[in-house]
Amino acid sequence: MKYLSILVLVLFITSCCGTKKTIETQPKSTKDVAIVTETPKNIEISESKNDTDKTTEMVEVVNNNGNTIVEVESYENAKEALENLNAETQNDSVSKKLTFYQNTSKPEGYLHDLFDDLLQKHVSDEGKVDYKGFKNSYNDLVGYIKVLTLLYPELNEFSKEEKLAYWINAYNALTIDLIIRNYPLESIKDIKDPWDQRLWKFGNKWQNLNDIEHSILRNMDEPRIHFAIVCASESCPKLQNKAFTASNLEEQLTNATQEFISDTSKNELSKDRIKLSKIFKWFAKDFKQNGSLIDFLNQYSEVTISNNAKKSFKDYSWDLND
Incomplete structure (x- = not known):
């Protein structure tokens, strides 16, 4: 209302x-x-x-x-x-x-403060996640998810930036919740069909992580979401230890993208040869909305990559990001 x-x-x-x-x-x-x-x-x-x-x-x-x-x-x-x-x-x-x-007219402010507090307590600057700490603070996490579900009916009044922040934080909070429900474990893949489990009700629909990523976030024409949402694995982008907000979204997405692309454990870049994270293979079309993949990389890379650079992909580690 x-x-x-x-x-x-x-x-x-x-x-x-x-x-x-x-x-x-x-x-x-x-x-x-x-x-x-x-x-x-x-x-x-x-x-x-x-x-x-x-x-x-x-x-x-x-x-x-x-x-x-x-x-x-x-x-x-x-x-x-x-x-x-x-x-x-x-x-x-x-x-x-x-x-x-x-x-x-601008739903913002303190919506994501509870999640922000949790991330600062239990996620290091390097993106390592203390799942034991999250487990001890589980009621806080459940409370935040409940807040998101209470606000779901208001989403039509949100701006694009507010919706992006809402769903990015939701994806990350629900992923942490999924891990905690099954903790201890060595990989998210130890869970049966982790991205298809419908454990959270938003409005009249039980959501899963695949729906949020592919049916909602990827349809918002913002390829940088791939460096903001985190699948709880070593080769994923690091989990930021601050919640995303509409007012800071542009800066946060830019920083997350630059950080991921420059991380040599995820990508190896030179003028004539690039060895990339498989995220760039799995979601290739998302990065070609305004040019080629090389054009996208050059927006955020410290190295200017040739259009003729040889391309390959790194192995992807699904080990837990703890």
Whole structure:
């Protein structure tokens, strides 16, 4: 809805000690996520002439798998629901993380802050991923994915840049989620049909990674997405340790592309001979939208490559990028 502001409150409750009760409606866990949507009081929003445009408050209590356990009408009711669902403890450690998304003409701002925090905690500057750390922060990841699914109905109002940032971050977050669901493992290929598993519901559709990459992102006429989305493998582009945002997208995509092309473990470039990542073979047509593959490479390479350069491809490692 136009002029709708969504405040997403992710509440993590950790049971520190005490006795536990078994709740049949949810798996045993020490953490749960409450997602709250309401209009922030400190943000000015244009008044709507239509009563149907007014924001109503809704609270969902969600378990570790992202499944809604109960919906209530206020944050206080959410806390009460969590207390009823969780074990009674003598000491509860409560930490709160606030982020909000303001959907006016430019949906931007804090939408991807939660994912940004996770990436900075668990991904090195070299793109090495601490999946054990992500596993320990799994509720945060589930909370972020839940935020994305809540915002999915608003996508038609997003700009192209906002949609690209949304789906790039979604692909990377869902890939991490897939790895965590099957961790420990040595390769994403240890998982049966990893790119075809429909584990995440956006609107009325259960999405898989193949759909997001091939049916959504590749149809947005932006070949540099291939250096932003990461398949959790050594020969993939490195996972950036900052979330993509619409306001920084051009710079982020350019940097990711330059970084990948100049990485000698991925590509070996000289004027007359190039040995490339197989990404350039698998998605060759995506890089020929405005000229040849060499033309594309020369936009981002420090080496000027001859149009007659001999071309070959490097072996691709599917070892986990940890």
